[in-house]
Amino acid sequence: MTDQRTVAVTGAAGFIGSRVVSELQQAHPDWTITALDNFYLGDVREIGDVTVEHVDVRDRDRLEEALDGADIVMHLAAVSGVDDCEENQDLAYEVNVQGTNNVAWFCRKTGAALVFPYSMAVLGDPVEFPITVDHRRDPMNWYGRTKLLSERAIETFAEGEFPAHLFLKSNLYGEHEIDGQTVSKGTVINFFVGRARDGEPLTVYEPGDQARNYVHVVDVARAYVRSAERLVDQLDAGETGVEKYEIASQEDPGITTVAEIVRDIAAEEIDFEPDIELLENPRDETLVSEFEVDTTRAREALGWSVEYSVEDSIRELLQT
Template sequence: MKFVITGVKGQLGYDLVKQLSGANHEVIGIDREELDITDESAVLAYIEEVKPDAILHCAAFTNVDAAEEQKDAAYAVNALGPKYLAQAASKVGAKMVYVSTDYVFNGSASEPYEPDQATDPLGVYGETKLAGEEFVKQYLDNYFIVRTAWVYGINGHNFVKTMLRLGEERGEVGVVHDQIGSPTYTVDLAAFMIELVQSEKYGIYHATNEGVCSWYEFAVEIFKQAGMDVKVNPLTSDQFPRPAARPSYSVLSKKKIAEQGFTPLRDWKEALAAYLTELN
């Protein structure tokens, strides 16, 4: 298959290119230098010229706090970008996978969110990603939307790298304990997306590593596996104020992955061990 992957300089885009390139597919990885996804005519011209079999859309405005200030920029990237790509995909008959987020939910649940549950984003980031989902549904009869959360990978900044750095520098860190979710290793997420896009089992999926933890528990496990003696102090979200509200519970139900016969992502602790090996 011939793939176009957006956001190739990000964590997920990088791993998708790596895995697909090793599997004898034709892979075109693009970032903003190659294509401005907020430019409608440029997107259409590019996709019509390349004529991919599938578009894996990973590019996004992911700075949750900055999105509160830069609403127009976040909307252009997170909503209009997917809209133009969906229109272009429709025109050339390409499949499309749009990567979305747990932030489309308000985080007030106590059970894992199912893909068909009502959405209610807390802030601009979630609102703009949800708008992107709606455009994808509007312009494509068949689509893949993959919501994920707490993503980390080798290529880019993430919570794991930050903890390792702060642990080295300070020997003591404070991490919120009242936000619950599931970490996601981009190597595993990329493998799932590749399996998904080669099927005809369209729809909305939730994909994270298995298991649940708080950010505090995630940090404790990072230092434990890295063999670092770092004191981790549990904080409340109120003690760590940020411009954008965070969902306090963002566990996504992965039942559909198994129901549709796809390979479930491994447990988050196992994935973390693989990542730390990759880092070293």
């Protein structure tokens, strides 16, 4: 695919967004990339030859000016931490709901395609497995609710006007480098690795067997690049409306199991075997003991599959 295209990425200074820009540059050096962020948490400023512009998705006029000419918008900007969203509910609403509506309204007016991740947080406690995008929605926190509001809004905006891919994404882990800068985030696996590096115990909230599905940040970025490639074809064909995909791995260990993996690899790699401490759980969170996800849609329609594993990635993190 060599046709010239313009892709805009919001949240481009962040954990996922910066990797997406880098993967797009490698896969499609002929494409023009616009990178936007308000630098709320993201601290990447340059990605190859692309400078990240300071643009806040809440400012619709400035946003539309920055997005002008985009064929595809990858809308990755969000207040994504559960605690951050609970403590700053107005901000989460303004960014995650109003900001997403601003992006979707731009796409509706211009016909630009849209990529949007909406998180497993929309599900609450899953009641059947494997999980698919058809699972009922029952979010347990404000973060999940803001993502659900955006999912429904995009369905309405896109109908008859532009193609959109919505991604039900599992828990992230790993880190990556942008021009020599390590980009990471305090996800649970990264948190455990950091505790082990610092010689601290690994703290696990009760009951300890609660499971999550884990997917590496680079694998997620690769999925979004495949999405953009499919959206180019859909734009050329005049297709509109929403397609939904599951982005996950086949690894869904309980949290204590994850801590044990980190403990055992730390003993091998850094000669330190951290204790595992079980603590009272202060959160109202999903407590299922399995988290299998069916990724058939992404595999068949996007040609995507995971390349990273939890154990190999933990080992690599502890070796650096």
